[in-house]
Amino acid sequence: MATTFPTTVARPRRRWHELKHSVNWLYLLPALLFFIGYQLYPLLQVLYISFTDYRYLRPDPPNFVGLENFSNALADPIFWTGLWRAAIFTAIFLPGVIFIPLFVAILVDRVQNATLSTLYRLILLIPAVIPGPMIFVLWRWLYDFEVGPINVILINYLHLFDYRNAPQWVGDSPLTLPAVAIMEWWWGLGYHTMFFLAGLAAIPKELFESARVDGANEWQMFWHVTLPRLRPIFLILVVLRFGSAMAVIDEFLIMGGFNRSMPTYTWTVYMWHLGFQLGDWPQGYAAAIGWIGAISMLVVVAALFYIFRNQD
């Protein structure tokens, strides 16, 4: 015999369910407002002006120009050179920002003494709490050709170079992008190590014990147990750092300025140069460059999500 629930019982339960979820939305409201106001609205605004001939210094209202900005940007050699430079920097930067913290995390994770382990973590986090401008000033001084300590040691103490052929760490030099990458690795070492330490802590110890019982050595355990379990951490770090590496601007402005021959004159610097310094500040065109760069990055991010997908 079929059983039917009396409807008078179902209605109060559904109402309570709906009421509970609308209260959730209330709690989400501040974050939602922030997202809409500080992220969604600017994105839409930039999208809108990318289809116009908007020039910030001119009082005239912008005119719709369709895809003209996008086609000009795609034909702009300065943009492509800038995008390529950012890609090179990212290719140099990413491996270091992943594998160095991973190595350090494994070492710190092996430390049995709790006090020592905490001390190591604190030391690693020191660069992370130094404000960005101070980091840039510090490393700019370290890399200075004449008075920077690196060249002073190389020339005066190790006698590997003289003042004519000493390395040019920043400026118009092939060493510039690696030099900036090294600065970024150092700056983010503690922060990224914490990511991996959290990931390592989540790996069940029984897996390592089983592997040892099966005769696996340290290297085999690393490849077949540790690395696969850290896949989600890799995904987060690679995606986050890919985005930040491709979009670097502050460091490049400090290390290279607006000279277009510098390897630091990337697509983001070009976008800023256009939007706030050149001519009438053609922000419509700069916005189109920004969107093309962002879409290119999104394509790569999608590929990264696929590569680092959960394969369990």
Place this chain on the structure above:
Amino acid sequence: MKRKDEEFLIQELLRSQLRRGEISRRQFLQNMIVAGMGLGGVSVLSSCGGTAPATPAAPAATEEAAAPAAATEEAVAAASGTRPLTPTFYQWIVDLHPGLKAVNESFADLNFQIAPVAGFDVARFVAEGKNKESTWDVYVGMTPFVEMAALIKADVIEPWDNYIPKDVLDDIIPSIREECTVNGKLYSWPFLLDIIVQGYNTSITSKAGLPDTPPADWDEYLANSKAVLDSGAARYGCTFDAHGWRSLCPITHSINTDIYYMLDGDASGVPLYDFTHDDAIAALEIMKQMLDLSSANALQPGTTDGGVNQTPDEVAFAAQQVAYYIKYQNAPLRMAGTWTDPTALRLGALPKAKGGAGSTVFWTTGACLFKWGQNKEKAAEYMKALTYDAQIWKDSIAGSSSGHPGQLPPFLSVNEALQKENADWFQKETWVPLVFEQLKVAKAIPNHAFGLQQFIIGQPIWEKYLKGEVSDPKVAMQEAKDAVAAEVKKAG
């Protein structure tokens, strides 16, 4: 004296008394009525920020007066101000000129601020101007050929003509007044004067057996620099700032000043630097010879302000690694301040090209008046106080605990007073007359919207010749010219 001239003089006298607070607005009007210029007084009051009734400006009697047309309600309220006078300064001016503090203290309720303008960035000013508002009343730090065109175009600043006293206006050195003027109106109140000169370190040149006189021409300059290098007296013979407005352009001016051209289709009416002019190419060739005698990083960017300041040349000169140096005078003065013996510094006029114009480049750092700011009358009083403050000029010319900026006053009477007084401290600064002599022949870079950017765009291209990547300077300079023209046309 004609009736009109009399009335003008009376009006100006009363107006300056009103500005100085010696008389009230009521007294001003009463005196104007007595002088038979009632409606003219109303008109002038409105320009001084008073709430004038909506009567048209008096004809004839005040036609020749400097009183503007009746201001809008917003501008009238703004001119008088509902907040304290709020000037804002580029950080480096505050760092180099300690005398500002005393002047600031003489203005009650002054809301002094540092401007958010690193790297000549005026985006904040423009953003506020578009909203018809301004956090500040006056900005001190504007260089005409750098930011002025953009600020005028964006309708952020207004001319000083309605507020600057006529005697002050007439006191500006003529070539500087021309630099600061656009369409007949003064948009920059000049404050600090810089001229590209040469400096050298006598402790190095004497070691190299060279005379203690500045090289008169480029051949001598290069020969002396080579002698320094060959003798081992210093690491480098000479150095320069790689930015075009500090090297390529002044060296070109030393040969010829008529090296600007009007770009076809450019509606601005302001000329651009002609990279392909024979004398510009000759200047680039001089730079190449200088680079061979300079440090390996001479073409690298500086460490601050988007690479524009704290440049490698300054480091080398401060470290006493180089003998000869060309830059605006405050650079060698400041760098020599770090030497064990700063008196080893000598300054002189930029070397001439044989048979050339013997000119150089000058620019002023000045103050602009925000259109949407307030306290405009007071801003003019403030700038006047800064302009004629003796301590500021003494500290600048003779140096102080803050450094030795060496920037000169752009006003005739101030310079005349310094020379007339001829104080002991002034006599020691033997470079001042030399630098002033150069001003008589120096020329400013035209105030094009791309006045600065043309050199930033062209620099990586002409440097291909300096670095040996391109063997023909004409090819490099043509490419630089084409690149600038393309950017100007892209800008519309």
